Amino acid sequence: MAASGRTADFPRQRPRRLRTTAAMRELVAETSVSVSDLIAPLFVREGIAEPVEIASLPGVHQHTRDSLRREVSELAELGVRAVVLFGVPATKDDVGSGAFDPAGIVQLALADLVSEVGDSVVLIADLCVDEYTSHGHCGIVRPDGSVDNDATIEIYARAAVAQATAGAHVVAPSGMMDGQVAAIRDALDGAGFADVSILGYSAKYASGLYGPFRDAVDVTITDGGDRKGYQQDPRNRREALVEVHADLAQGADMVMVKPALAYLDVISAVRAEVDVPVAAYHVSGEYSMIKAAAANGWIDHDAVALEHLTAIRRAGADLVLTYLTRWFAERAAGASS
Numbered sequence: 001m002a003a004s005g006r007t008a009d010f011p012r013q014r015p016r017r018l019r020t021t022a023a024m025r026e027l028v029a030e031t032s033v034s035v036s037d038l039i040a041p042l043f044v045r046e047g048i049a050e051p052v053e054i055a056s057l058p059g060v061h062q063h064t065r066d067s068l069r070r071e072v073s074e075l076a077e078l079g080v081r082a083v084v085l086f087g088v089p090a091t092k093d094d095v096g097s098g099a100f101d102p103a104g105i106v107q108l109a110l111a112d113l114v115s116e117v118g119d120s121v122v123l124i125a126d127l128c129v130d131e132y133t134s135h136g137h138c139g140i141v142r143p144d145g146s147v148d149n150d151a152t153i154e155i156y157a158r159a160a161v162a163q164a165t166a167g168a169h170v171v172a173p174s175g176m177m178d179g180q181v182a183a184i185r186d187a188l189d190g191a192g193f194a195d196v197s198i199l200g201y202s203a204k205y206a207s208g209l210y211g212p213f214r215d216a217v218d219v220t221i222t223d224g225g226d227r228k229g230y231q232q233d234p235r236n237r238r239e240a241l242v243e244v245h246a247d248l249a250q251g252a253d254m255v256m257v258k259p260a261l262a263y264l265d266v267i268s269a270v271r272a273e274v275d276v277p278v279a280a281y282h283v284s285g286e287y288s289m290i291k292a293a294a295a296n297g298w299i300d301h302d303a304v305a306l307e308h309l310t311a312i313r314r315a316g317a318d319l320v321l322t323y324l325t326r327w328f329a330e331r332a333a334g335a336s337s
């Protein structure tokens, strides 16, 4: 039976009957969002004495090592099961050595968190070098300005081992270099970290929605360029499946689509294609748009925030990386007490 014939086949159906009471709506809801689906992105900055609020990401901070420990233990109390860590180093260089230095800020912070929360929270380390490079690109830049794929994945492999050594349960390569997952898997296995898993930022688009994040990690692409030479073109959906299959073939345990809302069709296509957990990143610009419009009184913050998360889950994401995690967890805790 063709889908288009369904209404005509059941002329006595009245869908509004199932919307009559809140209990009825709850009963028939097809999609749920729960705290255990959410992953909180967190920033830790080297060399600051107090946490610094990020102007373009209201409510989100660059943490000190101490304030990060507190934040993660509070999130754990609220039922949050995973965080993804980004580092902001005090100094940057050509190759982003802070990303693989055992004394780099994220490695130190991971070790702190292992002692603070142990295995009760999944510690995910974003694996890229753009926060650590003086030029702001996600890899090693050649004299002509292009990013050298194969030299870059060697650096990623070193960063993965440094992060695993520091206690990461999951590493999440976000640089969109070809072959990065295989290089990281080989390096982890070779260093005795067969149990550390890989969440690939498999379908990551060259998006205008990362603006506030670049403030959060103090990244400016100094050549005035962009990431279109390695991140995906927003016009392409099938290409996302090529990327996802490549990552799975190389050993990714989970895959991600990023950003989320402008790419719900991609999330849905990936969900239909693979059986591993699918994550989606509700990125900084998506969060900031809610905050800015709500601050102006133009939208209802809570209603829109929940609608965003629900839509991402409805499209098929199992996991959502979102700056809304703490808000959602507090709200859920308030509702149940």
Ligand code: PBG
Residues within 6 Å of the ligand: 126, 127, 128, 129, 130, 131, 174, 175, 209, 210, 211, 212, 213, 214, 227, 282, 283, 284, 285
């Ligand atoms: C790269 C990275 C970026 C984000 C996560 N990892 C920025 C970029 O590719 O420019 C963006 C996340 C967000 O906007 O919330 N290390």
